[in-house]
Amino acid sequence: MSSPDRLHDGSITSPVGFSAGSASAGMHPDGAHDVALLLSETACSGAGVFTQNRIRAAPVVYDDALLAERPGRLRGIVMNSQIANACTGDEGGEAAAAMARAAETALGLPSRCMLVLSTGVIGTPIPIEDVSNAIRGATETMDPEGGIAAAKAIMTTDRTAKHVAVRVETPAGVVTVGGVAKGSTMIHPNMATMLGVITTDAAMDAARLSALLGQVADRTFNAITVDGDTSPNDSVIMLANGASEVSIARDAEAWKLFEAAVELVARDLALMIVRDGQGAHRLVEFTVNGAGTEAMARSIGRAIASSVLVKTGWAGGDSDWGSIFSAAGASGFAVEPDRLRLQVQVRADTGGPEGEWLLLAERGAGVQVDPLETRRIFSAPAVAFRLELGMGGGEATIWTCDLTEEYIRSNEGGHHAKGGRGARQGRH
């Protein structure tokens, strides 16, 4: 019995029975790998959480249907970066299906067992012949330690590959949970431009897996925001292949430990996405408590974490409680200004030592603060805020980042596959 341990170089291939490979279809401007395959030796239970954007990319539509049709018969995922296959009409749906078929054929699998994930520029068709060739090439590189290569192949404007795995000893036996993700621009609650894949060798049915993933996503992937935008491609998929032969759901204690491990993997990936937010200098953990309900706390936290004015203030190392209170008031909820209380703290989880909570405002008004103290706190790479509403027992935490000039620079000219300013046009 122990709390979960992070594995060195962990990823989606850390759980037993998973392998991954990657190749280049020539979509990446530098020739880097842009296609990846994840394969389980045996059939998996599968579950997905998808974008709330009304415009759903073709792979999202494909996966949603396949997970409903064969939730217990999945074998893996074919992924690509650089082209999102969103806003691509009927041809887009055909391209997603063709990618799945190409992977199934190349891997010698039955049809309708591979899921599809795409990320990149919107509105450009998938070069399906090149991608099919790359899928065939990727099958030659399948490796039980290939998860990190897959994490690299799904990067777009990401600066770092995002991967983690934990092993947890439970009364039912030892199980492993691993994951990879990509993020960067357009990261917002309710699934933003973000792909996440979580694997485990624990055994469980798809219904239970689906309930678990929904719950965990709400507290992790759906609790982050970079720029408030949401994309048509956001997806988190989880596969459980049971290769550990540990049936986790029969023992309450084992399930609890497993659940904590999945949440740890998901939160690690979500925070990697926030830290890597385009141009971000500072991770901000924002907790709202004393709300009427948890949902109200989360909505107010999201409103604050999406305020352009608040986020640019943070970029300058600002403790301006006024703009935070104002954003809370603009959230649409009946906050009581006279009850608001705001504190800030240096966070331990990305560097500097955890400090004391510093009171910035209470009873709706600012307090006298030592400028040296705020300067010290705001020079930390991670800070936490706690906003108390004084209305009830609802609490929620949102993770976000500051909004810097660098974000603007990298997005002038729109988001595009090149991860920089390649597609920029016109004057500035």
Next chain:
Amino acid sequence: MSSPDRLHDGSITSPVGFSAGSASAGMHPDGAHDVALLLSETACSGAGVFTQNRIRAAPVVYDDALLAERPGRLRGIVMNSQIANACTGDEGGEAAAAMARAAETALGLPSRCMLVLSTGVIGTPIPIEDVSNAIRGATETMDPEGGIAAAKAIMTTDRTAKHVAVRVETPAGVVTVGGVAKGSTMIHPNMATMLGVITTDAAMDAARLSALLGQVADRTFNAITVDGDTSPNDSVIMLANGASEVSIARDAEAWKLFEAAVELVARDLALMIVRDGQGAHRLVEFTVNGAGTEAMARSIGRAIASSVLVKTGWAGGDSDWGSIFSAAGASGFAVEPDRLRLQVQVRADTGGPEGEWLLLAERGAGVQVDPLETRRIFSAPAVAFRLELGMGGGEATIWTCDLTEEYIRSNEGGHHAKGGRGARQGRH
């Protein structure tokens, strides 16, 4: 009979019977005037439209109550910049009342006839003694051409004073409508950090005035957005003193012409605010049509015009239809991606000649576009988009601007009275 003409150097004092003055209370760091008075020779009908932020600044609370209590007995407005008198507790309410009383006393007026408007930094108390002295000083400068001085005294981060007036010949007689405004950061629909004052010498009762102002504000002040934030101070107040002795409401044709004049004044002021958005290089008029309802069209337009990703794309002169479609999809409405159609055009109303509409995407997918043509369009200081949803007859227009590195620079360190980076602290 004619369409309304803009007057040279028009403002709130262009209508008959209004005068204005200003003075310094020492709140402005450069010693510029930061207190202004608007006075009508006779009692006015008054109406107001106020912030939707749940946190309402003390002057908003004060005016809302006074307009309900004495809608036909108002004489003017006392205004200040640099300090918003928001999040200032009970003392804030007392300070707003004290400002009104100081103005009433200094002008020899009965009590409860002056409204109050404040804008500036949140959470700082009004230095009521200095402000009362400045109010007395301002009474010595009252001038029937003092409206522009008042417009200057309410500037915060504004780069230009905002004022306009139009005279309109109606079947009932000639009436004048004038206005001043201030804007800059935190400009969003539903009243953002924005003060607007409209005056007229037409005669009408307060109920009619209130209905008119609500309607006009929806199509003008509430149809603009700079950074998506809303402030506790946003207010638009309109005063009608009847000094022209033209009773506008008795004649349908006269009322129509008058209504158009008020809308012209309000739209001019609203567009001045957008053009002066912090760091903005480009005015964008965004029309959504083919929506189920006008409200749906407006909400989708606001969602697009508030997207950080879309707005930074515009800063780089980008025609990326993908991020616009994605923002429409993220608005929460059931848009049909396959029906979306997007066009762009150079706008005449701020410089360059009005051009042809250029099709960027239709049936949900991009079309081939000459890069030289998009470059030409996006080098214009004003562009218009037209997004057709293909669902119904609802249409609405939103005005906004691009989001540039300059915006970030001027807001690092938060919004504050100094209009620059004076209060910035900590590292970048």
